[in-house]
Amino acid sequence: MWQTIAHLFSPRTSNNHRPRILHLEGLLVVGAILVGCKLLVGTLSTSHTIVPAVLGFSSSITASQVVAQTNEQRTNGGLAPLSIDGKLVSAAIAKGNNMCADQYWAHISPSGITPWVFIKNAGYQYSVAGENLARDFSDTSSMVAAWMASPTHRENIMNPRYEDIGVAAVNCSLLGSDTTLVVQMFGSKLVNTPTISTKALTTAQPLPPSTPSPQVAGEESVPKLLADANPTLSLGNSHQPQTLFAFTPLQIMKSIMLSILIVLLVVLALDMWLTHRRHTVRIAGKNIAHILFLVGIGLVVLLTRAGSIF
Numbered sequence: 211m212w213q214t215i216a217h218l219f220s221p222r223t224s225n226n227h228r229p230r231i232l233h234l235e236g237l238l239v240v241g242a243i244l245v246g247c248k249l250l251v252g253t254l255s256t257s258h259t260i261v262p263a264v265l266g267f268s269s270s271i272t273a274s275q276v277v278a279q280t281n282e283q284r285t286n287g288g289l290a291p292l293s294i295d296g297k298l299v300s301a302a303i304a305k306g307n308n309m310c311a312d313q314y315w316a317h318i319s320p321s322g323i324t325p326w327v328f329i330k331n332a333g334y335q336y337s338v339a340g341e342n343l344a345r346d347f348s349d350t351s352s353m354v355a356a357w358m359a360s361p362t363h364r365e366n367i368m369n370p371r372y373e374d375i376g377v378a379a380v381n382c383s384l385l386g387s388d389t390t391l392v393v394q395m396f397g398s399k400l401v402n403t404p405t406i407s408t409k410a411l412t413t414a415q416p417l418p419p420s421t422p423s424p425q426v427a428g429e430e431s432v433p434k435l436l437a438d439a440n441p442t443l444s445l446g447n448s449h450q451p452q453t454l455f456a457f458t459p460l461q462i463m464k465s466i467m468l469s470i471l472i473v474l475l476v477v478l479a480l481d482m483w484l485t486h487r488r489h490t491v492r493i494a495g496k497n498i499a500h501i502l503f504l505v506g507i508g509l510v511v512l513l514t515r516a517g518s519i520f
Contacts, residue, residue, distance in 0.1 A: 219477050221484050227492070229477050240470060247466050271390055273299070273377040275350040280367055280375065280394070283358060287368050292396070297334035298376025302393040304328045305341075306380035309393075313385055317341060329397065334374075339397040340366040345389050353392060372396040464511055471508045475501060 213224075218236070221227040230236050281291035305328045308319060318324050325341040342363050347353035357363040366372075380391045482497040484490075 219480070221481050221488075221490070227485070227490055229481050231474070231477055232481065240474075244467065244470060248463060251462050271347060271350045271353065271379050271392060273379055276354070276377045276379070276392065276394060277375055279350055279354045280377075283354065283367055289368060289370055290373075292372060292375035295334065295374035295376055295397070297332040298329065298374055298395045298397055299378065300376070301325075301328040301332035301334060302376045302378035302395045303380070304332065305395070306378045306382075306391045306393045309391060310380060310382035310384060315343075315345065315384065317343070325395065329395065334397060335400040336397040337400045338369075338371050339395065340369065340372065341396070342366050342394040344392040344394075345384070347390070347392070357394075366394075366396055369396065371398055373398045464514065467511050468508060471504050471511070475504055475508075478504070 216222060217224050218230045220229055225233070231240065277292070277294060284291055305325060308323070308328070309315065312319055312321070314320050326336075326339060329336060329339055342357055344353045344356065347356070357367060374397050376395045376397075378391075378393045380393070382389070382391065384391065478497050478501050482501075485492060485497075
């Protein structure tokens with residue numbers, strides 16, 4: 211067994227003085243393992259019968275947190291806080307449920323339903339309105355930060371013309387993945403002639419996030435809501451409180467990739483040290499360049515974050 215391990219991870223005569231894992235066939239096996247893990251995690255994350263407590267996705271986002279942090283941003287910017295409007299909350303819940311039912315991620319549904327339709331159907335007569343969307347974020351702070359980093363979403367949050375807000379957080383399976391959708395809608399009630407600002411329907415991507423890249427959407431002063439599916443609450447969540455899962459699919463894949471990178475880096479460092487110590491002459495094998503390359507990949511993996519905005 212030890213001979214096999216040494217053959218794989220240290221330079222010796224049996225592997226032509228180059229760790230077998232660093233040979234082309236060894237790297238192909240590593241790549242195949244990585245692809246296999248990705249497929250397995252993807253399959254398990256969409257299955258509700260296989261280890262859902264590990265591979266499912268849930269978040270700690272609540273409508274009240276979204277409203278509080280939105281108003282905090284406005285207050286810091288010298289703007290008046292927004293008031294929670296039950297009709298906008300209902301509109302946000304309806305929009306979130308509609309995206310889950312029709313399986314789409316956009317301001318406008320495949321059948322052409324705009325955010326304004328949900329607002330009007332909820333009985334809210336607006337003079338100006340806006341919408342922000344987000345998904346795959348595990349906490350409210352990172353989601354609001356992603357919105358604020360996007361010019362169009364920030365414009366909705368910091369728009370002085372808005373007076374009311376409605377928010378909905380909906381847990382569902384969207385496009386093959388379990389996620390939390392957040393709908394944030396803004397508006398001001400109609401007083402005279404109705405007008406619609408057209409600046410918030412745009413798409414933006416967060417860092418990394420946490421990856422899994424989270425998503426946010428906004429434009430045309432389209433109301434962006436974050437609400438719960440329970441209409442009996444002033445702030446609603448379409449899901450009941452749940453125990454947060456230990457890991458998301460993105461976190462699992464990041465852990466696997468980082469583990470593989472660490473193994474390769476250790477093998478390269480060991481190979482470089484032993485080669486230098488034994489004065490082995492090698493035509494190929496630029497270990498320093500390979501190490502720098504893998505370190506770069508590792509940084510990209512670490513900076514990848516979940517969540518997206520629209």
